[in-house]
Amino acid sequence: MSTEDLQPKDTSPEFSKRRVVLFGKDTDSIIKGFFGCTATVAIVVLFLITLFLIKEGSGFVGQYQTSLKQYRLSGLEYVDILKERREDHTALMQYLSDIKAEWINLLKKEGLTQQAIFKKVMSPESKAVFLGYSRTSSDLRRFIKDKMDAAIEIRDQQITNDNLQETLNNYAKKITEVEDYSFKLSEEDRAEFILKLKEKVRAQSFDADKLETSKGLIEGLKSGVALDTKSREIYLSLLRDEFLATENRIQPVIFEKSILKVTNEQQRYFEILNTLEADMKAILLKSDSIELDNNNLESRMERFKELNALFFTSIPEHKTQIKEWDQNAAVPLSKSLSSFLTGKDWITASDQQDWYGILPLLCGSLIISFVALCIAVPLGVGAAIYTNQISSPLEQNLIKPYIEFISAVPSVVIGFFGVVVLGEAMRGLSQLEFLAWVPFFPIQERLNTLTAGCLLALMAIPTIYTLAEDAINNIPKHLKEASLAIGATPLQTTFRVIVPSALSGIISAIMLGFGRVIGETMVVLLCAGNRIKIPEFSDGLGVFFQPVHTMTGIIAQEMGEVVRGSVHYRALFMVGIVLFIASLIINVSAQYVVKKYNKMDS
């Protein structure tokens, strides 16, 4: 019986009609469509974000070029060239006073009394040298200050003019709009109109007749009547008055003329330089008479003289540079981009020129990432190898969730911890007597590269750990068995078979950890010290104890206070683009590594 039930019925086959749910589609294709849509939305959104980033950033090049043009036209650049000598001189002065301070310290150590020291250091000969040296440049300083003020004035005038011009343009636009009969008052216009009328009434600049109309008009406007011919006339006249008033305030800057205020007196400058040289030489001669009584100090003194000699030799070059400076030299567009990418200064809101050079930020980001990775890679990868290969299941169950838990700590909390605990602790540690032998201890800054690096390492460890552990876990068990069956010890198996096989995964884990570190904001903002300066690599390892600023940090810090559309605003977007490209390169290369090794595996 039962077998007969199973016999196929002799009806038309089921497959003759397709199953349809909606609009001729079956369930499968509807679900497929849904997921396709979500994927498309995600891609489109990401694309738009990228587009926005590039759009906002790209304006930077033009604006920065304008800014650089003004820098040159207004003579600020000229002044900056002048300033170079002054700064060199200041550095030399600093060097000299360092020698003096060291001398005093030495004498103190020798057990001399305050007065004896004073006598020695403030002896007529040394006084002449130390004080005389700083006095040599007073003329130079005064001269440069004057020139700088002149240049800043020109530049400020130009900026004011630009702003006024913009207002003027706005008025002109408004007037043409109002002249059109179809114009309707918006709420904003209405309020402005009323305000202006009131001002006029208060100033009593209308004749009686007009005054009455105005008062009526104010009431009318308040209750919201439309513009009629008469009131339009009034509105237009008001606008035109404003236009003219603004136009009058513009005092056009003629750079060629006004620059003379800056560039004149070149001869005098040269004379000042010559006197400076002569004075300095005279003082240096005198310096031989100081009895330093110490080899180290004397050699430093010699070095000081060498540096001075260098200073003197650079003066002729400096002179030609000044002579050859050309106000009208063109500023190409590429100059703007290259000075962004290679600029060593990031100076904003200064009374002189603003500089947007990404190098200090890039260096900061890279050096912090380097420190973080140096700490996070051994710890993360080591922990991954340990948990996956060596530890007992119990340890595994403890360690794994715990490390993954670290990634759940909000970065601001970690940053806070860094400021309050780690930074303090490190400074405290560095001040301990018995650790004084460690180079660069005691450290100057509580918040520095190392602090931020340590904390970032803490944040990168879970990423690196999880991915590396996955990579190791994905190595087929039979490889381990094969190695053991040949007679390898478990440790040999781990380090000769498992880890090399998982290397691609581990490398990509490290790269993604790097991506995480370079994109991290809160911790670096709080703990990196935020000094915008290229770290002094000449300090050797001391470079890791210097405060730095990072690309992410600067965006977070400054984005809140910039004027939308300004050069500064766009500069921050450019930093964002650089960051974006950096992350992109890291991710793509991580994928490349994985793909390359996977190809070998299959």
Add this chain to the structure above:
Amino acid sequence: MNVNFDIQGKQAEPSKPPKPVIKTKNLDFAYGDSQALFNISMDIFKKEVTAFIGPSGCGKSTLLRCFNRMNDLIDIAQIKSGSIRISDIDIYNKDVDVIELRKHVGMVFQKSNPFPKSIYENIAYGMRIQGVKNRSELDETVESSLRGAALWDEVKDRLNKSALGLSGGQQQRLCIARALAVKPKIILMDEPCSALDPVATAKVEELIHKLKKHYTIVVVTHNMQQAARVSDRTAFFYLGRLVEYETTEQIFMNPKNSKTEAYVSGRFG
């Protein structure tokens, strides 16, 4: 009537009586609470191919893995009673060096598992972990092992290419060569051909036949034809027990046990 009667067609019986190398006695083996092997006693003879057959889960692989203590990797696995002696040494004695045991008793797995390294490094690995650094010694071992696994002519021109670029059968023979490189006396094979196509399987079988001259080989297989083709003796396992262990001819032509008969003739279950 002095007709010469000695034209014996059958395979000549071994002139000497076979010598057992692996002696298993009353072995009880368990994974935690579930016992996998019950009272196994069998001798495996020198320079013979012994095949283990039986349905899945009958314990044949478990027994095989007992021979080189691969079961040590599983925490809950333990021998409850009985002993395994290889060359008269109890391999589960505390003094036994497992590493040396595994060099003595090589193993080839079901899935070919070359390391993601070059062919050369795959073979040399076993030597390298023993600390051999001498290049010429390594070269020699690599060549002899590859020749031993009948793979030399196929790969001699690409020793430095990745082993993963070889075909499945070549990979499996590479694994055999890798096992040979540490100069074992016994080779265990856990379903060495189950993932291979017939041609590669035939090559591996040929290799097993060839290796028989120098090595004692134990093969676990699901393929009864294969057991019949390559082995000298066959053991049939069922539910953790050794049902019948006899010469292959006996097992396939005239088994004594009705279960064996049913299994080899495909009337099982």
Add this chain to the structure above:
Amino acid sequence: MKRYFHKELTELKNKLILLGEKSHEVVHLSIEGLLENNIEKVNEAYGMDDYVDVLEMEISHACIRYMSLRGPVSSDLRLLVVALKASKDFERIADEAHSIAQKSYRLLTTEGSLKNALNLSEMGTLACQLVNDSISCFVEEDIDKAFLILKKDHEIDAINQKHFDTLSNEASRDEMSDTARFNTMLISKSIERIGDHAKNIAGEVIFLLNGDQ
């Protein structure tokens, strides 16, 4: 690719050929002994049968062993089946020759010599040739020769029929004793059977080479 166990097949084949040759020898000896009145040859033929039987046993054992251990198919399997059947046929040929030898012995001992050879000589030569041909068509895998054997067998049948007619004749009764006549008839019949077996072998060779009956 040739596998290591394929040489077992070759051995089997060789053994089958050996069996064929042995049975051919038995036939040859027994008939020759009869015709030449050579009792020694007859005795020798009489004794060889045991060896042929052993050989036949061995072949069938090897066939079964190969079938159960090596899993042969197609031409290998046909070869085994053919070997099984052909060895049986050769064994039967040897049996018939054995019985010819027996009859001949009796004839030669009671009568002294064969009085009327009839066409036995021609018949014997034909039978020997058939057996020989059946072996060589197997060895040389010559299907035409196999078909030729099928035809030649009819000649033997015809001669046998003639012998029957002659010996059942009144005239022959005067010439030979009854025993001699019956024995001669049985010998003739045995030779005819040998031809039949040779024909069977030829049929089997055709099956081996063609793959169909």
